Amino acid sequence: MSTGSSILSPSDAGYAEAKFAFDLHDQKPAAISTPTTVAGVQEAVRWARERGLKIANQATGHVAVALPDLEDALLLKPAIGLEPVIDHAEGFARVGAGTRWRPVVEAAAANGMATMHGSSATVGVVGYHLGGGLSFYARQHGLACNMVRAMEVVTADGEVARIDRDNEPDLFWALRGGGGLFATVTAIEFDLLPFAEVYGGASFWPVETAEAALSTWLDWTRSAPESVTSTFRIVNLPPFESVPEPIRGKNLVVIDGAALDNGDGDAFTARLEGLGDPVISQWGPMPAPAVSTMHGDPEDPVPAIGNSTTIDEVGDELVEAFVEAAGGDSGCSLIAAELRQLGGALRRPDPEGGVANMIDGEFLAFGVGLAAEPGMKAKTEGDLDRLMEAVSPWEGGRQYYNFAVGGATCHDCYPEDDIEALKAIRREYDPEELYLAPLDL
Numbered sequence: 501m502s503t504g505s506s507i508l509s510p511s512d513a514g515y516a517e518a519k520f521a522f523d524l525h526d527q528k529p530a531a532i533s534t535p536t537t538v539a540g541v542q543e544a545v546r547w548a549r550e551r552g553l554k555i556a557n558q559a560t561g562h563v564a565v566a567l568p569d570l571e572d573a574l575l576l577k578p579a580i581g582l583e584p585v586i587d588h589a590e591g592f593a594r595v596g597a598g599t600r601w602r603p604v605v606e607a608a609a610a611n612g613m614a615t616m617h618g619s620s621a622t623v624g625v626v627g628y629h630l631g632g633g634l635s636f637y638a639r640q641h642g643l644a645c646n647m648v649r650a651m652e653v654v655t656a657d658g659e660v661a662r663i664d665r666d667n668e669p670d671l672f673w674a675l676r677g678g679g680g681l682f683a684t685v686t687a688i689e690f691d692l693l694p695f696a697e698v699y700g701g702a703s704f705w706p707v708e709t710a711e712a713a714l715s716t717w718l719d720w721t722r723s724a725p726e727s728v729t730s731t732f733r734i735v736n737l738p739p740f741e742s743v744p745e746p747i748r749g750k751n752l753v754v755i756d757g758a759a760l761d762n763g764d765g766d767a768f769t770a771r772l773e774g775l776g777d778p779v780i781s782q783w784g785p786m787p788a789p790a791v792s793t794m795h796g797d798p799e800d801p802v803p804a805i806g807n808s809t810t811i812d813e814v815g816d817e818l819v820e821a822f823v824e825a826a827g828g829d830s831g832c833s834l835i836a837a838e839l840r841q842l843g844g845a846l847r848r849p850d851p852e853g854g855v856a857n858m859i860d861g862e863f864l865a866f867g868v869g870l871a872a873e874p875g876m877k878a879k880t881e882g883d884l885d886r887l888m889e890a891v892s893p894w895e896g897g898r899q900y901y902n903f904a905v906g907g908a909t910c911h912d913c914y915p916e917d918d919i920e921a922l923k924a925i926r927r928e929y930d931p932e933e934l935y936l937a938p939l940d941l
C-alpha cells in the first residue's frame with residue numbers, strides 16, 4: 501500500500517505546486533513531503549532526520565511567511581483522512597491533519613452540533629488548535645484547545661503516539677498552545693457544542709461613525725454577557741465582486757458577533773441602534789456554519805501580513821487613539837484594524853488545559869494589510885506600527901499565539917516558567933531540535 505510519502509526536491513515535477521501557501525509566501529524548502537498516511541509521515545520524518553534536515557509542519561500555509569528560512573528543511577504537509585468523523589453520541593469530532601475548518605463545521609452541523617472554529621473556514625483545524633483557538637463562542641466556552649480530547653502524533657524519532665491527559669501528558673500540554681514545534685500531529689479529537697443554530701450577524705456603517713461606534717461598543721463590553729463574543733473593526737474592503745455591492749471597495753466600520761442566547765443577542769443589537777443608519781445590518785438566528793464566514797475573511801489566497809497585541813484596563817481614551825490611527829482621516833490602508841472582545845471564560849485559567857488555556861487581556865488588537873509588492877508591504881508595515889503604537893498604553897504584556905505573527909516568539913506569549921517547561925518537553929521529544937515553527941522558543 502502506498503504511504504503517499506514520496507519526497508519532492510526542487511527539480512521534481514510537482515514541487516512548485518506542493519510548496520504553494522495560502523499567504524502566497526514563496527517558500528523554498530529543500531524538499532517537500534505530502535503524506536496521506538501515518539506511515540508516510542513516519543517515513544518522511546526519518547528521511548529528514550537521516551539527512552540532517554529540519555522539519556516544518558504545514559497544512560494550508562496561512563502563516564508560511566512567519567516560518568524561518570526552509571533551505572535546509574523538509575516541508576511536511578500531511579493530508580490524512582480529510583473526511584471528518586463526528587461521534588454524535590459522545591459529542592466529539594475526529595479530524596485528520598491537513599483538514600480545513602469548512603468540512604468539519606458542516607459535518608458537525610449535519611449532526612446538530614457546532615465547533616469552536618475561528619473567523620475563517622479556510623484555516624487548518626490542527627494549526628488553529630496548536631495555537632489556542634479563539635472562536636465566536638470563546639467568552640462562553642474559553643479557548644478551543646481546552647476542548648481537545650486527544651491527538652495522534654509522530655514524534656521526531658519517527659514513532660507514533662496517541663496523547664491525552666493520561667498518556668504523554670507533558671507533550672499534550674505543550675501542543676495545546678505551543679504550536680508545531682514538538683511533533684507532527686496526524687489527527688486531533690475535540691468536543692463539539694450541542695447546537696446547530698446561533699444568533700449572529702454584522703452591521704456596517706460609514707467610517708465617519710467610527711468614534712461613536714467604538715465608544716458605544718466599548719461601553720457595552722464593560723457589562724456584556726458571556727454568551728456574546730463580538731468584534732469592532734475599521735475596514736478597507738477590497739473592490740472584489742465577492743464583496744456585496746453596498747460595501748464593496750468602501751472604508752467602513754463593522755461590528756459583528758455571535759450570541760448563544762437570543763435575548764442577549766437582541767439586547768446587544770438594540771444598543772447599536774442609536775448609531776444611525778447602517779449601510780448593511782443583518783442579525784438573527786442563523787445556521788452555525790454561517791458563523792464561520794460571517795467575518796468575511798478571505799476565501800482565496802492573499803498576500804497579507806499582520807500584527808497584534810492584547811490590551812487591558814482600557815479607558816475611553818482608546819477611542820480617539822484607535823480612530824486617529826485607523827479611522828477615515830488617518831490614511832490607513834489596512835484591510836482591517838480590529839478589536840476582538842476577550843474576557844469571560846477566555847480569561848479563566850483551565851487547570852486541565854495546555855500551555856495556552858486562557859488569554860489574559862480584555863481585547864485583542866489586531867491589524868492586517870496587503871503585502872503584494874515592496875511598496876505596498878512598506879505602507880502596510882507603517883500602518884501596522886501606527887496601530888500597535890496607538891494601543892500600546894493598554895498593552896497587557898502577553899501576545900496570543902495564533903495572532904502573534906509580527907516576529908514574536910513563545911516568550912511573548914507565555915510566562916517564564918511555562919517557557920522553561922516547554923524547553924524541557926522539547927529536549928525530551930525533539931532533542932535535536934528538528935522542528936521549525938512560526939514562533940520559536
Ligand SMILES: Cc1cc2nc3c(=O)[nH]c(=O)nc-3n(C[C@H](O)[C@H](O)[C@H](O)COP(=O)(O)OP(=O)(O)OC[C@H]3O[C@@H](n4cnc5c(N)ncnc54)[C@H](O)[C@@H]3O)c2cc1C
Pocket residue numbers: 556557558559560561562563564567578597598617618619620622623624625626627628629630631632633634635679680681683684685686797798902903936937938
Ligand atoms: C484569515 C485568518 C483568520 C484567522 N482567524 C483566527 C481566529 O478567528 N482565531 C484564531 O485563534 N486564529 C485565527 N487565525 C490564526 C490561525 O488559527 C493560525 O494562523 C493557524 O496556525 C493557521 O493554521 P493553518 O494550518 O491554516 O496554517 P499553516 O501555515 O499551514 O500552519 C501554521 C502552523 O501550524 C503548525 N501545524 C500545522 N499543521 C500541523 C501538523 N499537522 N502538525 C504539527 N504542526 C502543525 C505548524 O507549526 C505551522 O507552521 C486566523 C488566520 C488567518 C490567516
